[in-house]
Amino acid sequence: MALTPSSDIPMLTPAPHFSLEDVITGKYRSLTNMQGEKGTVIMFICNHCPYVKHVNAELVRLANDYRVLGFSFIAISSNDIEKYPADAPDKMEEIALKNHYPFPYLFDKDQEVAKAYKAACTPDFYFFNSDLKLIYHGQLDDSRPQNGIPVTGRNLREALDAVLNNHKVSSIQKPSMGCNIKWKK
Known part of the structure; x- marks a missing residue:
């Protein structure tokens, strides 16, 4: 498991x-059929990553x-399922049902799609406004497996609350950290 930060992407980049x-x-x-009226959060996740497992309940x-x-x-x-069969679609379905995902997986x-978004790690969070322009690309919060900080979703929640309250999303955004995307060779 290589600890990898999310890529730096310019704000207002259109969602691919x-x-x-x-x-x-x-x-x-x-x-376009799934975008939200006020905004859309796209999360690159996978089944086997300990960083995703750590935040699954908060994502829900x-x-x-x-x-x-x-x-x-x-x-x-987006992981390579040949090398990581735990991330195959049938296993994804199991995880989604087990965790009661209220979002499509x-x-x-x-x-x-991962390449188009320049996704680098799991989890990797992208928040787009109602025009599908990037306004937040950063961490869920400061919690990581074994660092003792509670999982709250604070950073992403603050971005969502800013939009909800017609405020500007903070330009101070810490990158997400997690396992690297398992690319096919």
């Missing part, structure tokens, strides 16, 4: 569009708290 298979429904879902709480307020949440897994088989 995609259509990926939802492992729960088996249907293809596009960004966060989505449940904010989706009723006009925000949508989308999770994408999409499989990026060709890794093209």
